[in-house]
Amino acid sequence: xxxxxxxxxxxxxxxxxxxxxxxxxxxxxxxxxxxxxxxxxxxxxxxxxxxxxxxxxxxxxxxxxxxxxxxxxxxxxxxxxxxxxxxxxxxxxxxxxxxxxxxxxxxxxxxxxxxxxxxxxxxxxxxxxxxxxxxxxxxxxxxxxxxxxxxxxxxxxxxxxxxxxxxxxxxxxxxxxxxxxxxxxxxxxxxxxxxxxxxxxxxxxxxxxxxxxxxxxxxxxxxxxxxxxxxxxxxxxxxxxxxxxxxxxxxxxxxxxxxxxxxxxxxxxxxxxxxxxxxxxxxxxxxxxxxxxxxxxxxxxxxxxxxxxxxxxxxxxxxxxxxxxxxxxxxxxxxxxxxxxxxxxxxxxxxxxxxxxxxxxxxxxxxxxxxxxxxxxxxxxxxxxxxxxxxxxxxxxxxxxxxxxxxxxxxxxxxxxxxxxxxxxxxxxxxxxxxxxxxxx
Numbered sequence: 001x002x003x004x005x006x007x008x009x010x011x012x013x014x015x016x017x018x019x020x021x022x023x024x025x026x027x028x029x030x031x032x033x034x035x036x037x038x039x040x041x042x043x044x045x046x047x048x049x050x051x052x053x054x055x056x057x058x059x060x061x062x063x064x065x066x067x068x069x070x071x072x073x074x075x076x077x078x079x080x081x082x083x084x085x086x087x088x089x090x091x092x093x094x095x096x097x098x099x100x101x102x103x104x105x106x107x108x109x110x111x112x113x114x115x116x117x118x119x120x121x122x123x124x125x126x127x128x129x130x131x132x133x134x135x136x137x138x139x140x141x142x143x144x145x146x147x148x149x150x151x152x153x154x155x156x157x158x159x160x161x162x163x164x165x166x167x168x169x170x171x172x173x174x175x176x177x178x179x180x181x182x183x184x185x186x187x188x189x190x191x192x193x194x195x196x197x198x199x200x201x202x203x204x205x206x207x208x209x210x211x212x213x214x215x216x217x218x219x220x221x222x223x224x225x226x227x228x229x230x231x232x233x234x235x236x237x238x239x240x241x242x243x244x245x246x247x248x249x250x251x252x253x254x255x256x257x258x259x260x261x262x263x264x265x266x267x268x269x270x271x272x273x274x275x276x277x278x279x280x281x282x283x284x285x286x287x288x289x290x291x292x293x294x295x296x297x298x299x300x301x302x303x304x305x306x307x308x309x310x311x312x313x314x315x316x317x318x319x320x321x322x323x324x325x326x327x328x329x330x331x332x333x334x335x336x337x338x339x340x341x342x343x344x345x346x347x348x349x350x351x352x353x354x355x356x357x358x359x360x361x362x363x364x365x366x367x368x369x370x371x372x373x374x375x376x377x378x379x380x381x382x383x384x385x386x387x388x389x390x391x392x393x394x395x396x397x398x399x400x401x402x403x404x405x406x407x408x409x410x411x412x413x414x415x416x417x418x419x420x421x422x423x424x425x426x427x428x429x430x431x432x433x434x435x436x437x438x439x440x441x
Contacts, residue, residue, distance in 0.1 A: 042163035060137040107429030126157040127426035129192040150249040182241025188206030194277030198418030214240035215405035230348040231284040294340040299333040309345040342415030352406035382429025
């Protein structure tokens with residue numbers, strides 16, 4: 001359907017007659033992208049994006065996606081080579097020390113340089129999960145053009161997420177090395193690394209990204225309750241990956257059938273015992289957080305207990321431990337409770353974080369872990385970026401070689417009233433979108 005100025009809005013959306021021409025064109029551009037996405041693959045997106053963005057003066061648009069370890073930004077191309085090559089591929093950009101990387105790290109729209117206001121880097125974020133950046137040519141972009149870029153990036157992020165699960169090109173693009181089978185299973189099973197509401201910010205990371213065998217994390221929401229969990233399966237082989245996957249799937253199934261935390265742990269125990277006859281087990285923490293009150297409930301099965309970073313210190317959450325799930329010892333886990341305070345950061349982690357040793361034999365330790373988080377909070381970095389830097393620091397401490405999987409899940413609770421929208425976006429590193437031409441942000 002065409003508007004009075006000749007714009008094709010796609011999807012049959014009739015423009016509001018009082019909207020200015022620029023607003024109609026923006027609506028037409030976004031509508032056409034949505035319409036085209038119904039019958040397209042991820043590989044079609046760069047061409048469709050370039051065609052439609054040009055309608056509002058945004059040209060030479062390139063989608064850059066971050067790699068699995070969040071070190072590199074790679075342009076989306078139809079047929080990227082398989083993982084395994086050395087050095088940078090053509091067109092790739094490092095996250096550290098580049099303007100594109102800074103846009104990704106901080107969630108900010110940035111010009112290519114102070115002297116170059118014609119080319120822009122725009123964060124590509126799905127919800128609060130950082131996917132990469134867009135590179136856009138927009139000469140002398142005014143406030144309205146910058147809003148166009150933000151909105152376009154928001155839609156592109158949704159389209160990337162909706163298509164990537166069926167795209168082998170995406171998997172090849174974001175991998176720098178060959179991935180083992182156990183890790184392939186685990187990345188497909190776990191939720192996004194970052195999710196947030198106005199009251200709770202969740203971020204998780206896992207290393208080594210290509211060879212992890214027994215660690216998995218999970219989170220989900222059920223009304224006012226946030227379900228959080230982390231598992232660490234015994235061993236460092238494909239069987240450990242299978243055990244971790246079975247434990248996580250069983251916990252989800254039990255939870256969705258209405259089981260509380262103790263019954264969920266029993267369900268995992270029973271399934272693993274029946275499958276492996278006590279030869280395979282997982283340690284883990286299962287937790288529920290009421291985001292309206294801050295009441296935390298958890299149980300600990302042979303796993304390092306949760307910790308809370310409060311201000312500049314740490315609160316250890318003591319609770320009688322139970323045996324690992326699947327060991328067949330029949331000892332029930334004790335349910336424990338603690339009321340959190342606004343601003344508390346709950347940490348679930350595996351022993352690969354705290355017990356890993358440097359080449360000189362020194363443990364990384366919980367104290368060094370918490371100190372890093374406290375120091376970087378003062379830098380006012382988005383939570384996902386703080387966690388990314390923590391993992392990088394952890395790898396550097398061990399000279400890039402980990403003898404065990406290292407996984408951490410951080411949940412920051414902002415209190416029952418939550419944060420204002422702008423504050424929540426800053427915490428998550430999400431670019432804000434101002435109101436322009438009467439269109440809601």
